[in-house]
Amino acid sequence: MRRKGLASMAVQVTETATSPTVALGPAVALSCRECGQRFPLGPIFACQECFGPLEVAYDLPSGDPEGLRKRIEAGPDNIWRYAPLLPVPVDVADKPNLNPGFTKLVKADRLAAELGVTGGLYVKDDSGNPTHSFKDRVVAIAVEAARAFGFTTLSCSSTGNLAGAVGAAARRAGFKSCVFIPHDLEAGKVVMAAVYGGDLVGIEGNYDDVNRFCSELIGDPLGEGWGFVNVNLRPYYGEGSKTLAYEICEQLGWRLPDQIVIPIASGSQLTKIDKGLKELIALGLVEDKPYKIFGAQAEGCSPVSAAFKAGHDVVRPQKPNTIAKSLAIGNPADGPYVLDIARRTGGAVEDVNDEQIVDAIKLLARTEGIFAETAGGVTVGVTKKLIEDGLLDPTLTTVVLNTGDGLKTLDAVAAGPTATIRPDLDAFRAAGLDG
Amino acid sequence: MRRKGLASMAVQVTETATSPTVALGPAVALSCRECGQRFPLGPIFACQECFGPLEVAYDLPSGDPEGLRKRIEAGPDNIWRYAPLLPVPVDVADKPNLNPGFTKLVKADRLAAELGVTGGLYVKDDSGNPTHSFKDRVVAIAVEAARAFGFTTLSCSSTGNLAGAVGAAARRAGFKSCVFIPHDLEAGKVVMAAVYGGDLVGIEGNYDDVNRFCSELIGDPLGEGWGFVNVNLRPYYGEGSKTLAYEICEQLGWRLPDQIVIPIASGSQLTKIDKGLKELIALGLVEDKPYKIFGAQAEGCSPVSAAFKAGHDVVRPQKPNTIAKSLAIGNPADGPYVLDIARRTGGAVEDVNDEQIVDAIKLLARTEGIFAETAGGVTVGVTKKLIEDGLLDPTLTTVVLNTGDGLKTLDAVAAGPTATIRPDLDAFRAAGLDG
Known part of the structure; x- marks a missing residue:
């Protein structure tokens, strides 16, 4: 997999392969998923050698699984219980963030019966997150990276959920924000992306057009000081x-x-x-x-x-x-x-x-x-x-x-009342409902 | 406060003042808020003596606050951690229910700064509940009472949030449902109330009309076997x-x-x-x-x-x-x-x-x-x-x-994009946004 289009966007990095000055917990470097080349932690997302995508490399705690399990279980009821495994500062739980995660894993016995599942069926329900999508998880991590790299504005290309998650997280964490969406999204997503304040820009095109536009913007002086959670902060973001x-x-x-x-x-x-x-x-x-x-x-x-x-x-x-x-x-x-x-x-x-x-x-x-x-x-x-x-x-x-x-x-979802009636028993009887 | 209109709806109860056969944890009776008269646990909501509202009376665990605190803290991350203080069976956490509660208490420092609050400002954010309102709490308790009293259909009068909460909880817990709302509610609430299935009835009138209609229905054979969470199950419901x-x-x-x-x-x-x-x-x-x-x-x-x-x-x-x-x-x-x-x-x-x-x-x-x-x-x-x-x-x-x-x-909330533009940098520059 080659991504030549990204070459010009891979910003200058130093020669060292670890990043002692960036305090993101167990994260020690970025590593190319394709060729394995390592880079210091920074707001980069494409390998300078082969243009492959970068991932966070860790020095994870090892040797005491029972101790780690207990440490996690004693942690907060959100994703920060897993801070020892994430690219975030050790004191992340004390910083203003939306604190998503630890959503319900619902044992879905009635659904299982309908689908014929006998081995145990579970729904991991991420609608319980602060802005009601899994995007709060990835954004929360990106926010900490943005703080570490000194960005002041959070941005993203979004199909809707991400725009809301970024808008909300930016406000809570004290960032400015400017997010980009296709112009024809669902009303709920548009309002949710707009209500937190900051800038919301509708792009005349589909998500792929929005994404291309953001890639251009990130290479332009207009986008300076901006952390695009799913572009230049993508390696961190993804870890969420x-x-x-x-x-x-x-x-x-x-x-x-x-x-x-x-x-x-x-x-x-x-x-x-x-x-x-x-x-x-x-x-x-x-x-x-x-x-x-x-x-x-x-x-x-x-x-x-x-x-x-x-x-x-x-x-x-x-x-x-x-x-x-x-x-x-x-x-x-x-x-x-x-x-x-x-x-x-x-x-x-x-x-x-x-x-x-x-x-x-x-x-x-x-x-x-x-x-x-x-x-x-x-x-x-x-x-x-x-x-x-x-x-x-x-x-x-x-x-x-x-x-x-x-x-x-x-x-x-086309769903509405079974019946609309006058408030009297005869009208209800005539509707013939039985719950 | 007298509620003569409710007199005919107070169903027949036995002479005993406690309810050994209904297993609702520490709940031992219903007690009149006005005159103190006690009644056995049952689907009643108005005092037979003075028509005052009934409340749940408890035999609460006492004498070992530290032990109780530890027991609560070791409980599930939902309202059932407080089961020792609620009118629910001791094994409530094992029954199918939406398990609401333990929502975030957000330390709102930025809001505090705007409002001039220096003593600590917190938002208790119940939008994190399963159907995104506090109604999931009260309905969860009513569901357990409905189970205990042998009801097969859940019902309510609602301004919207409750209808969704009842519809969802009924499905999860295996009840039929028929809920009543004013005909002119917000689209989000109507769809949410309808999507779970069961019957949703729009009433031509406002909430007070809906409420009056439900009071009539509960005294009619049409409503037999129905647990109206906020009428005949109200004493339990309220405890949520x-x-x-x-x-x-x-x-x-x-x-x-x-x-x-x-x-x-x-x-x-x-x-x-x-x-x-x-x-x-x-x-x-x-x-x-x-x-x-x-x-x-x-x-x-x-x-x-x-x-x-x-x-x-x-x-x-x-x-x-x-x-x-x-x-x-x-x-x-x-x-x-x-x-x-x-x-x-x-x-x-x-x-x-x-x-x-x-x-x-x-x-x-x-x-x-x-x-x-x-x-x-x-x-x-x-x-x-x-x-x-x-x-x-x-x-x-x-x-x-x-x-x-x-x-x-x-x-x-009138909220929408700050700008809608073609996907190019010149158009963005012309919009003059800065996050």
């Missing part, structure tokens, strides 16, 4: 998704699930959950055993699913057309890594159409009382399809991610 | 609000706040928070000291505020006209008790107009990154006004409740 893996395992009693179904937008979340699971194994926090990772897309934006089914290693970009706007990234940066992980773990990548997405939202709502965003409809719908196709084993422990909130995608 | 008091004190380090600002709809929440604080003192879980309770209303529905200012003991009903629809109860059942508590504790009841509500929503969003419902705008706006009027002491520890989520009252 590892906390989903940590929480799922801790909430299962420090145990790996057998199967996880994860939505794919850029693919970053899926790759980082895999990274998080591997870290827990390496640290001895969970017992090693096989697990399968499944990716979920909407049919109207299914470049990774299409590549998986065709047996390809690379992803052909698509022009998105789906109600699952938070997953509508036609050119997913981490697509190839997702394909690799799904194949290596024995999982799969599947997609469902808009009608199946809505049906799945309603299925989850009427079985578990969880009102998911369209992205949650995608994972639940794909889970159903994978079981029907024999690709997901219903006798194994399975976790399905709901990464957002139904209140942000109201238009996708 | 005590958990706000418990959490606030525990999150302050087992310490009473000096001042609390609470929204008033029916007034139940405010009275139960006071009850919860008094219980913590009686149990030795917090040190006794004075605290002041302030009530907050919207000017367009301010019957309690009007009575407070006029020095009246009773509340004259109003016809609501405000954007704070979740507080739009013109004839609040617990109004007189609210007046008593505000006066007894040295607090006050105040109101703000719609413009002040929207300003306060934006103030909270841009200082703390919390997007509140209109009800949250009411409490923040009233806090500001109380400080300006010298009624709330800014040098004391103050807690302000946000009981709902801005995503449910989007229309109240």
Whole structure:
């Protein structure tokens, strides 16, 4: 995987391979996912040698898993309980931040009964985060990196959820903000992105256009002093998704699930959950055993699913057309890594159409009382399809991610009163309802 | 306070004053708030002697505050950590329920700076509950009572938030549901109330009309076997609000706040928070000291505020006209008790107009990154006004409740993009934004 377009954006870095002056806890360097070259911690995201994506490299605590487990369990009820495994300052919990995470892992017995899952079905419900999507996790980490690197404005390209998460986190943490979204997003996401103040810019185009624009802006003097959480802070930002893996395992009693179904937008979340699971194994926090990772897309934006089914290693970009706007990234940066992980773990990548997405939202709502965003409809719908196709084993422990909130995608769900009546018993009797 | 209209609805009860067969933890009876008469635990809500409202009476654990505190702290991260103080079965945490509560108590330093509060300002943010309002707390308790009394359908009259909370909880717990709302609610609340399935009935009228209709229905064969969470299950339901008091004190380090600002709809929440604080003192879980309770209303529905200012003991009903629809109860059942508590504790009841509500929503969003419902705008706006009027002491520890989520009252907040542009740098430069 080469990203020549990013070459000009990789800012100047020093020669040393570690970063003694940047205090981001156990993080010691950035490391190229492709060639392994190491760089000091800084606001860079592409390898200067091969243009591959950079990841955070750690000096993680080792040798005392029981002590580490106890330290985590005694920590706060949010992602900072995992601070020893994240690129954040040791005193992160004392800084103003939205403190997301440690959302509910819901044992979904009624959904399991409908889907025929007998091995235990769980919904990791990230609608419980401060701005009601998993994006609060990644932004919280990016905020700490932005502080460390002296940025004063937070920015991002967003399909909606991220814009709200950045706006809220910026206010709470005392940053300015300027965020970019496609001009045609759902009302709930637009208002939520705007209400915190700061600048919200609608871009005439789709997410991929917004993303290209932000890449230009970051190389321009206009963007100086700006931390783009999902561009120049992306290596840190991405690590926030590892906390989903940590929480799922801790909430299962420090145990790996057998199967996880994860939505794919850029693919970053899926790759980082895999990274998080591997870290827990390496640290001895969970017992090693096989697990399968499944990716979920909407049919109207299914470049990774299409590549998986065709047996390809690379992803052909698509022009998105789906109600699952938070997953509508036609050119997913981490697509190839997702394909690799799904194949290596024995999982799969599947997609469902808009009608199946809505049906799945309603299925989850009427079985578990969880009102998911369209992205949650995608994972639940794909889970159903994978079981029907024999690709997901219903006798194994399975976790399905709901990464957002139904209140942000109201238009996708046509739901209203069963009846509207005058306030009298005869009118109610005539309506013929029985609960 | 007499409620003659409820006389016919007080169902037949036995002669015993305790209820050995109903297993609701420490709850031992229902007790009349007016005359003290006790009744066995059952689905009744009005005293058969004087028609006063009934409350749950307990045999609470005493004599070992340190042991109780440790037991609570070792409990789950939701309201069931307080099960020893609630009318719920001892194994409540193992039953399917939405498990609300233990929401964030946010130290709001930036808001404090804007309001001039120096004694510590906290926002108790109940938008973090499963359906994003405090109603999940009261419904969770009502669900357990409904189970205990053998009801198969859950119902309620609602200004919106409660309808969603009941719909979701009913699905999760395996009940049928039929909920009633005014026909003209916000889209977010209507969809959320409908999406879980069950019946949702729009009533042509305001909340007080809906409430009257439900009171009729409960006395009719049509309503047989139905648990109306805020009518015949009201004594249990109301106890859920005590958990706000418990959490606030525990999150302050087992310490009473000096001042609390609470929204008033029916007034139940405010009275139960006071009850919860008094219980913590009686149990030795917090040190006794004075605290002041302030009530907050919207000017367009301010019957309690009007009575407070006029020095009246009773509340004259109003016809609501405000954007704070979740507080739009013109004839609040617990109004007189609210007046008593505000006066007894040295607090006050105040109101703000719609413009002040929207300003306060934006103030909270841009200082703390919390997007509140209109009800949250009411409490923040009233806090500001109380400080300006010298009624709330800014040098004391103050807690302000946000009981709902801005995503449910989007229309109240006019917020949109700062600019909409083509995806190029010149267009961005021309927009003249700086974050």
